[in-house]
Amino acid sequence: MQAYNKGFAYVYNWRWAGFARQVAPLLLDFYASTPIGQTNKSVLDLCCGTGHLAVHFLEKGYRVVGLDLSEHMLRYAQENARQYVDSGQARFVQGDASDFTLDERFGLVVSTYDSLNHLESEQALRRCFECVYAVSDGYFIFDLNTRFGLRRWNNIFIDDSDDDAFVITRGVYDGQSDKAWMKISGFLRLPDGLYERFDETPFNTVFEMEKVKEALLDVGWKNPYFARIQDLKTPLDDPEREGRVFIVASK
Ligand SMILES: C[S@@+](CC[C@H](N)C(=O)[O-])C[C@H]1O[C@@H](n2cnc3c(N)ncnc32)[C@H](O)[C@@H]1O
Missing domain, CATH: 3.40.50.150 (Vaccinia Virus protein VP39)
Structure with missing residues (x-):
């Protein structure tokens, strides 16, 4: 889930x-x-x-x-x-x-x-x-x-295009097993100007x-x-x- x-x-x-x-x-x-x-x-x-x-x-x-x-x-x-x-x-x-x-x-x-x-x-x-x-x-x-599509997940993408968030996306799929993983983490700027870390690691079956x-x-x-x-x-x-x-x- x-x-x-x-x-x-x-x-x-x-x-x-x-x-x-x-x-x-x-x-x-x-x-x-x-x-x-x-x-x-x-x-x-x-x-x-x-x-x-x-x-x-x-x-x-x-x-x-x-x-x-x-x-x-x-x-x-x-x-x-x-x-x-x-x-x-x-x-x-x-x-x-x-x-x-x-x-x-x-x-x-x-x-x-x-x-x-x-x-x-x-x-x-x-x-x-x-x-x-x-x-x-x-x-x-x-x-x-x-x-075939999930094989393309094997990469790292960094989005630092503006100051409100810094997002790193790392996809992992070995091409064989029945799950591919995407680790998404980064920092979000809060209204007070401080940054808060977030992490999410959804999988695809x-x-x-x-x-x-x-x-x-x-x-x-x-x-x-x-x-x-x-x-x-x-x-x-x-x-x-x-x-x-x-x-x-x-x-
Ligand atoms: C990649 S997002 C897609 C959201 C939206 N359909 C779109 O096109 O932007 C996947 C969504 O599936 C939800 N989700 C994942 N597993 C679920 C489940 N078992 N039942 C209902 N929602 C689920 C997540 O919370 C998330 O909102």
Whole structure:
């Protein structure tokens, strides 16, 4: 279980929202072009993090529920979507993506930025597929880093681009085992000018794409396929050759 901690949630909200902002319009366009997407405007953002993807759907009139394990990420999501939370168009709940129930159903369930690689095993991923199936009326779209993609984690990146934070990211993956690790640490400047240290070491579980597809089919999902975010309608022949793939399944 990997609920992001307070310091990392701050950095994430500040620096790492770009991916969600980039993929949200593409996911929305795809969903809006499907038959169910014409009428059903309800979305579950699974592992919603700081809520940036949710905000895009909210701005376009969708109702959104965001679920995340981390109270700190959820606090930013609530702040970022404040007006929609206040009006009742959005709701954020704390929960585990592989063990949750909700009292409503959704036309679209999305999960982005390798969130489901954070689940510890194939069993946990399968349980997640079951939980989503129980609350879905339509599509389930999520992304995963592949083994090929995680091999690229082996590097060190230092972000000292301004005085408010100093962030060091170290990725470790041997290319063989079923976990890749990313150690993220650094210092954040507080309002009083002093710096506070933060550390977070999330892992990604490596899932074999064929097994992911089998698990989806076993649970009852129809027509699962792998695609690139730029073209969610076109299935890929060899997802393991991609660094990150989007998986599209329907009920
Ligand atoms: C890389 S962030 C992605 C956040 C957001 N989806 C985005 O695109 O920016 C991964 C998120 O997954 C959450 N998370 C990790 N394990 C989880 C679990 N088992 N259940 C729910 N959320 C989880 C973390 O707290 C974090 O907010």
